[in-house]
Amino acid sequence: MQTRIVDGEENAVLRGVVATLQDLGYRITRAEAGAxxxxxxxxxxLRLAVVVRGQAGGRSLVRANATVLGLGRERQVDSPEFYLRNFFIPLQDTIGREMLVADAAMVAPEAPRPTAEILPGRRAPVAPASTPATGGSGPEGRTP
Structure with missing residues (x-):
């Protein structure tokens, strides 16, 4: 997980995050502007979750959390170079503003753990429908 500070209003920075991720070949699986x-x-x-929080003075904190999926397991990415090269520099280029490393004393938003997406066509199992009682000649097996 890595956090940076950028001069910019929260919604503008959030739009820049979405644009950057799309430019980098990510598919947006969830975006919640209110959160x-x-x-x-x-x-x-590779999964990436990003949180943007507005701060005083027209600044925003941006925290990114990446995980890599392997066979039957998921690993947290801890390398600062990974985040810099694969997210923060492209984000800086997209929004046209320099980013600063967040001071440890600053309260940074907790980035959610990236979650698995529900793939199209895959649905939760459905319980079998109950069958109506038989025994009559009317609709739904009832005697008129």
């Missing part, structure tokens, strides 16, 4: 969160997935098995 300031975006989750995205790449075909390479």
């Amino acid at each position: 300031g969160t975006v989750s995205a997935t790449r075909l390479t098995g």
Whole structure:
């Protein structure tokens, strides 16, 4: 997880996050403007969750949390270089503003853990429908 500070209003920065993720080949799986969160997935098995929180003075905190999916497991990405190269520099280029490393004393938003998406065509199992009682000649098996 990594956090940066950027001069910019929260909604504008959040729009920049979405644009950056799409430019990087991510598919947006969840975006909640009210909560300031975006989750995205790449075909390479990489998931990224980003939280943007407005701060005083027209600044925003941006926290990114990445996980890599492996066979039967998921690993947290901890490398600061990964976040810089694969998210923060492209975000900086998209929004046209320099980003600063957040001071440890600043309260940064907790980035949600990226969650699995429900794939199209896959649904939760449905319980079998109950069958009407038989025994009559009327509709639904009832005697008129």
